[in-house]
Amino acid sequence: MHIVHTIAELRHALRHAQRPAFVPTMGNLHAGHLALIAQARPLGDATVASIFVNRLQFLPHEDFDSYPRTWEADCAQLQAAGCDVLFAPREADLYPEPQTFKVAPDPALAELLEGQFRPGFFTGVATVVMKLLSCVFAGKPHGAAVFGRKDYQQLMVIRRMVQQFALPVEIVAGDIVRADDGLALSSRNGYLSASDRARALQLSQALRALADAASAAPDLPARCAGLEQHALQALAALGWQPDYLAVRRRADLRPPAPGDAPGHLVALGAARLGGTRLIDNLEF
Helix, strand or coil, X not given: CEEECCHXXXXXXXXXXXXXXXXXECCCCCHHHHHHHHHHHHHCCEEEEEECCCHHHCCCCCCCCCCCCCHHHHHHHHHHCCCCEEECCCHHHHCCCCCCCCCCCCHHHHCCCHHHHCCCXXXXXXXXXXXXXXXXXXXXXXXXXXXXXCCHHHHHHHHHHHHHCCCCEEEEEECCCECCCCCEXXXXXXXXXXXXXXXXXXXXXXXXXXXXXXXXXXXXXXXXXXXXXXXXXXXXXXXXXXXXXXXXXXXXXXXXXXXXXXXXXXXXXXXXXXXXXXXXXXXX
């Protein structure tokens, strides 16, 4: 595996590649990230991963400084997974001057759910992803980038961005990877205490209960808000601090409309357990 830190080094390392396959990460890798690498490998002629903790997508009170950085373990895992090139820019490499030009996603998609509770988050995500895609795919006729479905709304924002800017990149979705008990793998799971880890599955269970209730509702558009409120109250009663538990259309993350039915919906949730914020989703 070739490790590079500057954009020039990256482009030199990829000079013979015609179709890179790219997996961007913030490090602290787990089996979910490695599944994305495995999915990317047959999609291109060079498998590229990045590790960069992006300051632009953290709010002032969030965990940028304390976000786990596990460099040596990450490198070992990527090499074992068959990654060809690791791009690990320093902040000064990726942002050599203040990033005053930013990508502002469509508010209709980016200012609900995650965007409501983390204002500016998707601008930070879209800006860094646009820059990383430019670093990896500049001068290439085509390529693929793989993103996990656990960050469901993020995946939609990135797909829309790539489509509207006509970038020569196919955005490929990777399935959620779960622990044996069903908890969605996340770098932030490491923040959980032992007792909270034992309770963490309650979020996905709440989403399953919400999806089941929505599937059985005779008039879902009229009842959706009530079902969501009941789910929020039930999770809060278990000691969580939920931001949202919502049923939305997969196509645009808007609330269900008349005629929308299971098969086209997704239940999404974000909630804090102790000091750790977890997200999950379930298509149904």
